[in-house]
Amino acid sequence: MNGHLYDVIHRRRDVRGQFTGAPVPPEVLHRVLAAAHAAPSVGLSQPWDFIVVRDAAIRAAFHGHVEHERAAYAATLDGEAARRFAHIKIDGVRESTLSVVVTYDQDRGGPAVLGRHAIADAGLYSVCLAIQNLWLAATAEGLGVGWVSFYREPFVRDLLGIPAGIRPVAWLCLGPVTHLEDDPDLERHGWRRRRPVQAAVHHDRWGAQ
Numbered sequence: 001m002n003g004h005l006y007d008v009i010h011r012r013r014d015v016r017g018q019f020t021g022a023p024v025p026p027e028v029l030h031r032v033l034a035a036a037h038a039a040p041s042v043g044l045s046q047p048w049d050f051i052v053v054r055d056a057a058i059r060a061a062f063h064g065h066v067e068h069e070r071a072a073y074a075a076t077l078d079g080e081a082a083r084r085f086a087h088i089k090i091d092g093v094r095e096s097t098l099s100v101v102v103t104y105d106q107d108r109g110g111p112a113v114l115g116r117h118a119i120a121d122a123g124l125y126s127v128c129l130a131i132q133n134l135w136l137a138a139t140a141e142g143l144g145v146g147w148v149s150f151y152r153e154p155f156v157r158d159l160l161g162i163p164a165g166i167r168p169v170a171w172l173c174l175g176p177v178t179h180l181e182d183d184p185d186l187e188r189h190g191w192r193r194r195r196p197v198q199a200a201v202h203h204d205r206w207g208a209q
């Protein structure tokens with residue numbers, strides 16, 4: 001069982017180019033969303049919601065916005081970085097079967113969320129754990145997930161009718177894939193490399209390895 005979990009953790013990839021667009025059976029989508037909903041949350045606030053977006057027109061509108069933000073980011077790059085970025089695909093919004101937009105409601109469980117009095121971000125951390133559960137469950141189901149963050153929150157709020165005060169945290173593309181790559185796309189494109197785990201672990205004090 002543990003071996004299986006580790007296998008899923010290491011097989012998980014962020015997917016943009018390998019979506020097939022094939023259907024996701026309802027029971028599979030239910031299992032994936034139920035796994036996300038089983039995440040731990042500060043004060044048991046469960047501050048997340050999941051908007052399942054299938055509508056082609058909505059996804060096309062979002063994709064147009066992503067292209068605009070991609071161009072804005074590309075304009076900040078020069079030389080080699082600009083050349084590399086030009087070849088990197090940053091979303092599979094149109095090719096994937098559906099999208100799941102994960103939101104954060106900071107008022108849920110309030111006004112005094114147990115454990116959030118000192119660290120306001122603990123609510124947001126909880127939403128990210130739900131996202132990771134979703135990502136791993138989808139991987140275990142043989143699906144791919146791609147997190148798209150090239151957007152402005154007000155645009156997504158307007159597009160999906162998300163009430164004021166609720167933040168869109170992630171736009172996730174989800175669906176069957178031809179395969180999962182062995183290495184992150186950004187490594188394959190020479191953008192950046194993973195650090196070894198030893199470099200991330202400190203003993204007793206910062207910097208003591």
Ligand SMILES: Cc1cc2nc3c(=O)[nH]c(=O)nc-3n(C[C@H](O)[C@H](O)[C@H](O)COP(=O)(O)O)c2cc1C
Nearest residue numbers: 012013014016089090091147148149150184185186
């Ligand atoms: C918060 C967050 C936002 C991300 N946003 C994007 C994005 O907008 N476009 C994209 O192509 N990948 C995005 N990614 C994917 C990362 O580039 C990817 O996780 C990283 O390169 C490691 O690759 P792997 O997930 O395949 O291991 C995002 C990942 C996270 C965690």
